[in-house]
Every structure is written in C-alpha cells, then in structure tokens.
Amino acid sequence: MALDPAFLDELRARTPIAPVIGRRTKLVRSGKHWKACCPFHGEKTPSFYVYDDHYHCFGCQAHGDVITFVMQSEGRSFPEAVEELATAAGMDMPKPDPVQRERAEQARTLGDVLEAVQQSWQRRLHEPEGREGLAYLRGRGLSDDTITAFGLGWSGAGRGELVAEMARLDITPAMLRDAGVMRADENGAPQRELFFNRVTFPIRDRRGRLVSFGGRILGDGQPKYLNGPETAIFSKRRVLFGLDRAREGVRGSGAGAELLVVEGYMDVIALHQAGFHGAVAPLGTALTTEQLEALWLVAPAPVLCFDGDGAGQRAAVKAAETALPLLNVERTLRFCTLPEGEDPDSLVRRHGSAAMATMIEGARPMGQVLFGLMSEGVRDPGPEQRAALRRRLVAVAALIPDKTLAAEYRSTLLDSFFQTFRRDGRGGAKRVPVATAPVAPMAADLQRQCILSAILLEQPSVLDAVQDAYCSLALPPDLAALREELLDLYDRNGELPDADELASRLAEAGLADVRQRVDATRGRRGQAADADLFDTDPVQEWWHFYGLLDVERFAAELRADTERLCAGTPDEAQWNSLRTRLLALDALRRGGDEEEE
Incomplete structure (x- = not known):
C-alpha cells in the first residue's frame, strides 16, 4: 500500500527513535546522541549511533529511520512496521489510495536518478559544451584515465538542458529536486538547476554507491566549490570523498598505502593519480565524529594532511578537538603539516611524489601536535600565562576517556611544556631570581x-x-x-x-x-x-x-x-x-x- 508522505512524516515526528531502539539494545549517551553495540551484527566496541531522526552502524552499515529499524529488527514488512508504530502513536492508518500506489510503482529510486544525471554530465564533459571544463582538468595535471576513473563531468549551462534530457527518461523535476540536483523555491517546488557551469565530482559512499555531487565553478563565481544538499541518501557529515577507493588502497605498504585525510576533491584525485591511493577528504567542512569513526574502521592511525596556511592550522585544531573524546589505545591520529603555501595537489605537481612521501613519512603523533597547536602564538610567557597554558594542557588530556591513555597524554604534553618553556637553566632560558623586598603591612x-x-x-x-x-x-x-x-x-x-x-x-x-x-x-x-x-x-x-x-x-x-x-x-x-x-x-x-x- 502506498502511503501519503505527509502521514509518514507525522508518524516519524510522533515517534522518537531512541526509545524504540532502546527497547532492543542498551543505549549510552555520546554527546548529543546515543551509541550502542549494533543489534544487527556481533561486536564488542559500539559502532551503532542513534541520532535525532535516524541510526547508522559504522560496522555493518545498517542505516535508516524508526520505520526501517522496526522492519530490520522484527522482520516486518513496511506496511506492518508502519501500522505497529501508528498504533503506538495513536494514529489511524490511512485508507489505500490507488493513485498513490501507481505513482510509487513508477517512481525511481534516488540512486537511479543520480546515476542518470552522472551519465549525462560525464558525457557532456567530452562534448563541445564541456571543452572548457576538460581543459581545466587537464591543466590541473589530470590524465584522461584519471578523469574517467573518477567520473568527472560537466554540468552544462543550467538552461533546462538537464531537465529536458531527464524528462525523456521519465525523471521529473521533483525527482531531481529530491536527488539534490535542483534547487527548491520557498514552497518546496523545483526551481532551477543547482549545478551549472561547473566541473562535477560524483560523491559516493563507502560502498561506492552514488549519493550526491560536488561542483567546481570556472572563473570568479562564488562559491568556488559547491556540494549537493542533504537528501534521503546523503548526509554530508557522514561521507568522505574517495573513501570507497581508499578502502582498497590502504591494503599495501609504504606512504602510498597510508589513509590520508586532505582538504579537497582535487587533492584526493591528484594524490590517487600520484600513487597515494588512501586519500580521502571531508566535503568542505571540518571533520565530524561520524567521519572519524568511518576512518578508524579502515585504519587505526589515519594521517591528517592539511594545507600549510592559517586555514589548515585551524582545521588541524578542530580535528584534534573532535578526536580527543574518541581516542583509545587502538585508534589515534597523526598529523602532516605541509609547507606554507602548499597543498597536496600543488606539492605533487611542483616537487613530485617523493616530496609528498617524505611529508607523510614525517607525520607526527597527535601528542606532539597537540602541544604545538595549543601553544601556538605563546612566546616567552610570564608565570601567569605559563600556569594557564599548563592547566589547559592538563584539561585537554582529561578529555580522553581511557584513563591510562589520558595519563600518557598528560605526561607527554607536560614534558613538552617544560622542555619548551622551562626557565630554570635546565633546557631553557635561566630563571632570573625574583627581588623580594618585604611588604609591610601586607594586604x-x-x-x-x-x-x-x-x-x-x-x-x-x-x-x-x-x-x-x-x-x-x-x-x-x-x-x-x-x-x-x-x-x-x-x-x-x-x-x-x-x-x-x-x-x-x-x-x-x-x-x-x-x-x-x-x-x-x-x-x-x-x-x-x-x-x-x-x-x-x-x-x-x-x-x-x-x-x-x-x-x-x-x-x-x-x-x-x-x-x-x-x-x-x-x-x-x-x-x-x-x-x-x-x-x-x-x-x-x-x-x-x-x-x-
């Protein structure tokens, strides 16, 4: 039975997901969300996370909303799961609607829509209208084989060509909107194409399924890079560009097999072409908890390789802050800071793969990097500033839930502190004895x-x-x-x-x-x-x-x-x-x- 989407939305709104899941597995608070050992596969370390309106397991990739959970956990069909939840929520099931059934049967999945769009854009890149985009990619040093392997494309001018082409495949503007390739007006109706005059980058989940697109405009337009919006199958905070390829790429040895986190699409693609097959990137945002969890499923110590500028340093600070409460003895991070003015793409093109390999091999442990990040800008501090910095270092180490690991971090941070700022003649500037004329009467x-x-x-x-x-x-x-x-x-x-x-x-x-x-x-x-x-x-x-x-x-x-x-x-x-x-x-x-x- 096809059900009215408005009814399903109301059902989800009336049925908080955490209590439903909590009846089958023990949930533990994790910041604003919940975590648990996955009820769908055996595990000792929790990788199953429950958010406001959905759940996701980073181990077995189980994913869905409250209706999906009832279906998966109790073996019910979709109508059975909906009826069970509706009864619990005090809602009456709607009567069957033949028109809605017919529409549901004709509707394509969002993945099918995205694949049709991808085929169009990939073809257009090699047609006369995509000449400028193809020249840009070749000018960035990408080979035709790399362009094809990553499915890079050209979106066209955005004058309705995509809508017309998709209509011949029975794909409507509403489907394009739901798939995240058309904008919606204030009433939610499809308005215009989201990507136009852009080189396009297909975004795939860790299993290789197409979930969205990114686009790079040519010329001076803004924003330079654009990602698709959140959809039913795409959540920006959970996806890493290139992770589907990196899972295979890290199975070797050496710098080329390290799991590398860089900042952008072009960095990932350039590194893969240069032999670094473990490169991935977040989608224009700081690394999230969900992305870190996904990284650790692939490698225990990913290397974060950020640009050698202020923005890169800020990204490193943010990543460290996000990672600290998640660290344990089996998973950590390493940091590779590039020279000022360089990013992975430019470094490989100017200095070759060997230069990049050297940078990766010199990646530093998180404990060392933490001290540098927290003491950035501190020069010859006075006693009060030193005491404040020392307290911050101790507080940072305390964020790590594993007490033994937290103690080791505390020791490492304070060792760096005393080696860097000691003023007693044992590794730093000699302390000058303080004049101590008596004060009387004392306040x-x-x-x-x-x-x-x-x-x-x-x-x-x-x-x-x-x-x-x-x-x-x-x-x-x-x-x-x-x-x-x-x-x-x-x-x-x-x-x-x-x-x-x-x-x-x-x-x-x-x-x-x-x-x-x-x-x-x-x-x-x-x-x-x-x-x-x-x-x-x-x-x-x-x-x-x-x-x-x-x-x-x-x-x-x-x-x-x-x-x-x-x-x-x-x-x-x-x-x-x-x-x-x-x-x-x-x-x-x-x-x-x-x-x-």
Whole structure:
C-alpha cells in the first residue's frame, strides 16, 4: 500500500527513535546522541549511533529511520512496521489510495536518478559544451584515465538542458529536486538547476554507491566549490570523498598505502593519480565524529594532511578537538603539516611524489601536535600565562576517556611544556631570581596567598589535592614563580619531595628569599581562635584560606561540583575531596576568618 508522505512524516515526528531502539539494545549517551553495540551484527566496541531522526552502524552499515529499524529488527514488512508504530502513536492508518500506489510503482529510486544525471554530465564533459571544463582538468595535471576513473563531468549551462534530457527518461523535476540536483523555491517546488557551469565530482559512499555531487565553478563565481544538499541518501557529515577507493588502497605498504585525510576533491584525485591511493577528504567542512569513526574502521592511525596556511592550522585544531573524546589505545591520529603555501595537489605537481612521501613519512603523533597547536602564538610567557597554558594542557588530556591513555597524554604534553618553556637553566632560558623586598603591612589577599604557598611548603603532599585550584590563582610574580617551580617538580616526579629537600630545591632555583618570606608570613598569623583548627587536616586548612580570597566564588564552585558529581558516577576520592571543601566553607560561614583581626 502506498502511503501519503505527509502521514509518514507525522508518524516519524510522533515517534522518537531512541526509545524504540532502546527497547532492543542498551543505549549510552555520546554527546548529543546515543551509541550502542549494533543489534544487527556481533561486536564488542559500539559502532551503532542513534541520532535525532535516524541510526547508522559504522560496522555493518545498517542505516535508516524508526520505520526501517522496526522492519530490520522484527522482520516486518513496511506496511506492518508502519501500522505497529501508528498504533503506538495513536494514529489511524490511512485508507489505500490507488493513485498513490501507481505513482510509487513508477517512481525511481534516488540512486537511479543520480546515476542518470552522472551519465549525462560525464558525457557532456567530452562534448563541445564541456571543452572548457576538460581543459581545466587537464591543466590541473589530470590524465584522461584519471578523469574517467573518477567520473568527472560537466554540468552544462543550467538552461533546462538537464531537465529536458531527464524528462525523456521519465525523471521529473521533483525527482531531481529530491536527488539534490535542483534547487527548491520557498514552497518546496523545483526551481532551477543547482549545478551549472561547473566541473562535477560524483560523491559516493563507502560502498561506492552514488549519493550526491560536488561542483567546481570556472572563473570568479562564488562559491568556488559547491556540494549537493542533504537528501534521503546523503548526509554530508557522514561521507568522505574517495573513501570507497581508499578502502582498497590502504591494503599495501609504504606512504602510498597510508589513509590520508586532505582538504579537497582535487587533492584526493591528484594524490590517487600520484600513487597515494588512501586519500580521502571531508566535503568542505571540518571533520565530524561520524567521519572519524568511518576512518578508524579502515585504519587505526589515519594521517591528517592539511594545507600549510592559517586555514589548515585551524582545521588541524578542530580535528584534534573532535578526536580527543574518541581516542583509545587502538585508534589515534597523526598529523602532516605541509609547507606554507602548499597543498597536496600543488606539492605533487611542483616537487613530485617523493616530496609528498617524505611529508607523510614525517607525520607526527597527535601528542606532539597537540602541544604545538595549543601553544601556538605563546612566546616567552610570564608565570601567569605559563600556569594557564599548563592547566589547559592538563584539561585537554582529561578529555580522553581511557584513563591510562589520558595519563600518557598528560605526561607527554607536560614534558613538552617544560622542555619548551622551562626557565630554570635546565633546557631553557635561566630563571632570573625574583627581588623580594618585604611588604609591610601586607594586604589581606596577599597574606592569604602567602599562607596557601606556605602550607604547601610545610606539607608538600597537599598539592595533589589542590593543584587545579592552585593553578587558577592570579598571583603576584614572585609567588607565581614559586608556584611554577613547585608544579615543575611535581610533574617531573609525580610528587613533591619532603619539606627539607623542597627547601633545598627552591634555593637552587633562586627562590630561597620567596620561601623565607612566605614562611615568615605564615608565622605572623598570631594566636587566632582557630589557629589550631586545621592541625590535623592541612588540606582543609588550605581550602579555608583559598575560600577567604573570595567566599562567594568558592561557594559557587562547590555548588557546581556538587551538581556535577550528583549527575555522574563519582568515586570515593571525589566525594572525599568535595566533603573536605564543604567543611572548609562551613568553617568560613561560621566566622572562620577571625585570624584577620
């Protein structure tokens, strides 16, 4: 029975897909979407993703909407699946319509429509009207064999020739619109051809099925490159140009068999012609989660090869940010940054395949690249900037869900940090001892900052529990230099030495005067009513003075942490940390700042 499309649209709108799928397989949140082990094939690592209106398995390629899922999972026919969902949604099934049945029988699939268009455009490239497009492709160094292999074509002038030709094949403008080769007006009616006066690039999914087109205009028109719109069979964020070929191309060895991610159609085609058969490209957008998952199904460590300009660097940053929450010990990324002003196409044409192979062989691990990307533009930073950068590096590593891998990334990033920005004479510019003329009387906040530092000098183990908050403090230069040395020692050794050895290390770093002034400040606390309140818990004492710097901010931080822990699955250490800070806040609110009198 042919069903009214409007009825089906309403049924899909009334039937959220996640609960339907969740009745058959356990779904786990993955950002804005859901993931699970695929219910259609056996797997241990989830590759089945559920989005707002559809699902997709990157393992077996199962794909569809809520109706398709019921059909595939329960073995029902289309009418049976629709009836089941309609009953659950409280909708009445429409009565049979012979006219709609006849139209459905006559309708072609979108794939058939696209293949007919492809044959037309590929033929036109070699006819007089496509002369300019063919000359452009040959001028870019492509051979006729490559042009044919990739099915490159010419779209024509867009004056109705395509519509007329397709009409002879019983393909209507509405079908062309649904296939993504005609624009629609504000009412949804087919309006005009989308691609005209463009060299065309057929876009195929990983199985080689034609799903859309891209086009490159000749001359100064805009946009230079154009992709087809989203359709029932094409989702830009899930498709990589050339992936159908790359799956076969990466089965060899050497640079030519690496899975390479480049920026554009011409880069992919030029690299394939030069012997690099694993080249693919996103479709004019930043790499998406779905595209990364598809890449990792082909190779565990794809090489991202971006242009050597500002846009290429931004693309690398975005790709790294997207990839971090997806990394594990079995899948990662490598980065190959081309020389300024070069892209893969130009590099191969100017310098040959050997130059490109050298660049690929020099691809760097993600840990090294991450540090370079995050520290871009940082030149001779002061203590505050260094502390902020260090905290960002630690936060980036924490995005990786695998705790062991996250720890390794943290270590690698911080090693790079200290090698690059160390100022203590052990690999960088020698630290200049800070002049530490005493300040009297001391401002209240400065005195509290000194006490916070003094607690760490007396009880070095406290740093493990408070380092993030310690990094966030805006300290004067001398105290910031002291903090920098403490963090340096902590990250290189995994802990601070005992108090006596720590004093010796600080003296070697030219910070003895700062240490002595901090200790003296702590000695001037006097005999406050709560002077011995924290003798048995130096961590709580540290949080007490941290809170005194800004009680309202401290309270807000604790509220946020409490909500976060309650929403997740915290371990005992996280709860103990929160409890200690809450006790410190309670002491403050009960008048625990009497030492200021």
